Amino acid sequence: MRKILLVLLLIALPVTASAQEQSVPLEQIILQQHLTQKELERTLQSIKAEEAKTNSDIARLEIDLQRQKLKIQALRRQAGKVAHAYYTGERPTLLTLLFEAENFNQLLLMFDFYQFLYQRDMNRLEAYHTEQEKMNAMRTEQTERLETLATLRKTYEGRLAEMLAVQAEKERNVQMLDDPSSVQALMDHLLIDWQKRGLPAFQKFFATLSEVMLQVPELATSERIRSNGLFSHTFTITQDDFNQFLASKNELFEQSRFVFEDNQLIVEGSYDHMQLKITGNYELVSPTHLKFHINSLHFDGFELPQATVEEMEKMYDLGFYPELISPNVFVERLTLADEQLRLHLKLQFGFFPQ
Secondary structure (H helix, E strand, O other): OHHHHHHHHHHHOOOOHHHHOOOOOHHHHHHHHHHHHHHHHHHHHHHHHHHHHHHHHHHHHHHHHHHHHHHHHHHHHHHHHHHHHHHHOOOOOHHHHHHHOOOHHHHHHHHHHHHHHHHHHHHHHHHHHHHHHHHHHHHHHHHHHHHHHHHHHHHHHHHHHHHHHHHHHHHHHHHOOOOHHHHHHHHHHHHHHHHHHHHHHHHHHHHHHHHHHOOHHHHOOHHHEEEOOOOEEEEEEEHHHHHHHHHHHOHHHHHEEEEEEOOEEEEEEEEOOEEEEEEEEEEEEEOOEEEEEEEEEEEOOEEOOHHHHHHHHHHOOOOEOHHHOOOOEEEEEEEEEOOEEEEEEEEOEOOEOO
């Protein structure tokens, strides 16, 4: 019903001659620009919220640093007194106690007292050292927070400029229509549909997939692993096996299809009468971590902006960790082609030189 309404509204809209000459209807372009603009606005709000939290963290750290400085000043004075006492000989030595003791019992008492003094002195020195390290860690955290804040500000400014450019282009396109108000219902409908159903659908899909990816090592069976030597093996997962595996783990994947093609993972499917499409690729970050990068997201034929892609990739870990197969397994390279995912593995044992 939703799609029929959208089609009828598009047909009913008057279209200018310039729009008719385009391969893509002007209304479709306006809807794409409207979705992009609103998604950029949403991510800008997220960045502002993160900025506010980071500013709050920086302010808290500044207060904590001032308190820490006062604490260290007091501990420094104590540590200085301890060092001065040992340097000037104010603290008795064991040899002194040995000669000054009149009998064995007195020696034991003096030795216990010496131990008490020595332990207290060492505790003061250790406390100074511990608190100094704590302050250094706080300064490092403060520097990192300031760097994060600068990055957030730069990202915000870039996305704001992008959003304003898209908004201006959209408004120009709207004015090209014979009846600019006629597309407003479509824009409102699309945005509500995305916010209430599309975005939650992507969030649920990625959250579920990130959990299931941790179970992929279950596919590492003997028939899928080919030996190329004593320490070299190839782990192959076919496209069909992967889809069957996902469907067996969660019914959410029964209406989707994962395709291995040209070193890309392409996912197409339907969810709650919506069409979703995801494209991405795996990057071998390290021999123990294959990171999944999302290249593009499509919702009912509309492409989502890069800001949304980055948000999803940041929120959900879709990577693969070969150590879940075995702590001695490392990945040398991977390929996604011919409907197969191939991981070229190397076995390493610390007690056995290779």
